[in-house]
Amino acid sequence: MSTSPNTGSVAFDLAKIRADFPILGREVHKKPLIYFDNAATTQKPKVVIDALVDYYSNLNSNVHRGVHYLSQEATRAFEEVRKQISVFLNARYCHEIIYTRGCTESINLVAFSWGRASLNPGDEVLISALEHHSNIVPWQMICAEKGAVLRVCPILEDGALDMNAFVSMLGPKTRLTAITHISNTLGTINPVKEITRLAHQNGTLVLIDGAQALSHLKVDVQEIGCDFYTFSAHKVYGPMGIGGLYGREEILNAMPPWQGGGEMIKSVTFEKTTYNELPFKFEAGTPNVGDVLGFGAALKYISQLGMDEIAAREHELLNYATHRMQADADIKIIGNAPEKASLISFMIGNIHPYDAGTIFDQLGIAVRTGTHCTQPLMDYYGIPGTIRASFAFYNTREEIDQLMDAIAKVKQLFL
Amino acid sequence: MKIEETTSAIVDEFGNFDDWMDKYNYLIELGKSLPLIDDKYKIESNLIQGCQSRVWLHAEFDGNLVHFTADSDAVITKGIANLLIRAFSGHTPQEILDSSTEFLGEIGLTQHLSPTRSNGMLSMIKQIKMYALAYKTKQALGS
Ligand SMILES: Cc1ncc(COP(=O)(O)O)c(C=O)c1O
Numbered sequence: 332m333s334t335s336p337n338t339g340s341v342a343f344d345l346a347k348i349r350a351d352f353p354i355l356g357r358e359v360h361k362k363p364l365i366y367f368d369n370a371a372t373t374q375k376p377k378v379v380i381d382a383l384v385d386y387y388s389n390l391n392s393n394v395h396r397g398v399h400y401l402s403q404e405a406t407r408a409f410e411e412v413r414k415q416i417s418v419f420l421n422a423r424y425c426h427e428i429i430y431t432r433g434c435t436e437s438i439n440l441v442a443f444s445w446g447r448a449s450l451n452p453g454d455e456v457l458i459s460a461l462e463h464h465s466n467i468v469p470w471q472m473i474c475a476e477k478g479a480v481l482r483v484c485p486i487l488e489d490g491a492l493d494m495n496a497f498v499s500m501l502g503p504k505t506r507l508t509a510i511t512h513i514s515n516t517l518g519t520i521n522p523v524k525e526i527t528r529l530a531h532q533n534g535t536l537v538l539i540d541g542a543q544a545l546s547h548l549k550v551d552v553q554e555i556g557c558d559f560y561t562f563s564a565h566k567v568y569g570p571m572g573i574g575g576l577y578g579r580e581e582i583l584n585a586m587p588p589w590q591g592g593g594e595m596i597k598s599v600t601f602e603k604t605t606y607n608e609l610p611f612k613f614e615a616g617t618p619n620v621g622d623v624l625g626f627g628a629a630l631k632y633i634s635q636l637g638m639d640e641i642a643a644r645e646h647e648l649l650n651y652a653t654h655r656m657q658a659d660a661d662i663k664i665i666g667n668a669p670e671k672a673s674l675i676s677f678m679i680g681n682i683h684p685y686d687a688g689t690i691f692d693q694l695g696i697a698v699r700t701g702t703h704c705t706q707p708l709m710d711y712y713g714i715p716g717t718i719r720a721s722f723a724f725y726n727t728r729e730e731i732d733q734l735m736d737a738i739a740k741v742k743q744l745f746l
Numbered sequence: 747m748k749i750e751e752t753t754s755a756i757v758d759e760f761g762n763f764d765d766w767m768d769k770y771n772y773l774i775e776l777g778k779s780l781p782l783i784d785d786k787y788k789i790e791s792n793l794i795q796g797c798q799s800r801v802w803l804h805a806e807f808d809g810n811l812v813h814f815t816a817d818s819d820a821v822i823t824k825g826i827a828n829l830l831i832r833a834f835s836g837h838t839p840q841e842i843l844d845s846s847t848e849f850l851g852e853i854g855l856t857q858h859l860s861p862t863r864s865n866g867m868l869s870m871i872k873q874i875k876m877y878a879l880a881y882k883t884k885q886a887l888g889s
Contacts, residue, residue, distance in 0.1 A: 740767075
């Protein structure tokens with residue numbers, strides 16, 4: 332992500348791209364919507380919406396079960412998306428991709444399947460101060476259950492992970508480290524490849540929380556080398572309620588199932604059940620077929636735009652917004668790590684983020700205010716929360732200009 | 747003044763603004779002019795849960811009337827607290843329990859009434875009514 336501000340592509344037909352997203356045409360409080368809450372969830376292009384409508388209009392049936400035409404057709408489409416995801420992430424095998432409800436469920440799956448089977452009293456799980464609650468709480472729960480210890484790697488003042496501390500915290504008892512690829516609050520891009528190398532040297536497994544990463548940069552799980560990688564479709568222009576877990580085959584095979592039910596079994600008698608193989612072992616019950624197909628449409632859409640193009644454009648937006656905000660002495664940007672994704676957390680003087688967010692909302696600007704599900708991180712900075720503007724490729728410089736005008740209004744009202 | 751009289755006066759005041767900016771400006775003024783709460787009441791047990799901004803609500807009962815003071819670290823929330831105190835403070839528990847909060851919708855603050863986690867207005871109203879109920883019970887028990 333270290334492209335210079337001038338290399339942003341102009342081949343990107345922004346008007347055409349914006350027209351792909353129906354919601355971007357709506358108004359809020361009688362003003363055109365400016366959507367800067369992309370880190371919470373991204374908007375959906377028409378192709379994704381169409382995929383959902385098409386599934387329920389033409390294909391709806393249960394997968395893996397019927398010999399009838401519809402079921403076979405739906406199963407084929409459902410499994411094709413698994414293949415598509417494995418290619419998108421460069422996994423070795425399709426069956427290394429497990430469908431889940433999203434990042435949160437993926438992390439819970441690992442915590443409760445791997446953790447319950449493998450953690451012993453005194454073992455350690457290492458997370459970081461940057462983590463989202465969903466990469467904290469499941470570990471707290473399983474550590475409490477197994478008598479293991481949760482340790483937290485600190486960050487540096489600029490919001491980068493303290494890598495020296497990370498190395499020193501990897502000890503003989505560190506069984507797994509769970510670290511976010513990109514911080515949803517500060518935008519920090521963590522050196523996940525280096526983290527994985529260091530952890531593996533220590534015999535520690537690695538889970539990377541990719542919730543924020545898939546939409547911004549090319550993710551290659553083999554290059555990273557991690558053991559687990561988690562993601563949510565709704566943060567990559569896909570539907571809500573679907574996502575996945577990538578896990579290395581050997582490790583997934585060694586893990587016990589987590590939830591029991593139909594689909595995940597090979598044979599069931601009341602005496603003994605034998606479990607199905609990967610990936611079905613971890614997919615109990617009827618899956619969310621429609622949203623899987625929507626996810627497939629989303630990945631196809633962004634692949635056609637090109638991840639490099641997207642990264643370059645978002646980088647340009649980030650640089651522009653950063654420069655404009657740095658020019659205002661009242662604005663304090665929280666998180667200035669050298670490697671950042673396209674989001675900015677900031678404070679305006681000592682104005683409460685809720686006050687600022689309320690005025691932005693009246694102006695049709697959607698930002699997130701508060702602690703962003705990273706309360707420990709806010710405590711680290713000693714602030715009640717931040718205002719977070721997170722940009723996607725469909726955002727424009729003009730929208731950032733309007734955000735700056737809105738900031739001026741907020742200052743006029745509250746300072 | 748009866749609660750209904752105060753709330754209709756508030757509705758009238760807000761009726762003067764056509765522009766949302768003027769409305770918020772007024773709310774901000776109200777926030778800034780909210781009498782300061784005694785610091786000793788800004789304690790955990792007076793903190794209203796479930797708000798993005800921190801809101802403290804303190805109630806005192808003189809045996810007949812309930813008196814409220816409040817504070818928040820967000821100015822707009824303080825403005826809303828000011829309105830609620832103006833309407834409900836200094837009334838009997840029964841009057842508070844019988845009163846309607848529809849005026850908040852009428853002045854166009856319904857967005858703050860939505861049951862999202864981010865705002866404190868709904869929780870403040872709930873808490874005010876809870877205090878009234880508690881004091882009413884206390885009154886009935888004659889203690
Ligand atoms: C870094 C990070 N991890 C995990 C999550 C949880 O994702 P989901 O709620 O889609 O399961 C989020 C979403 O906000 C996130 O930003």
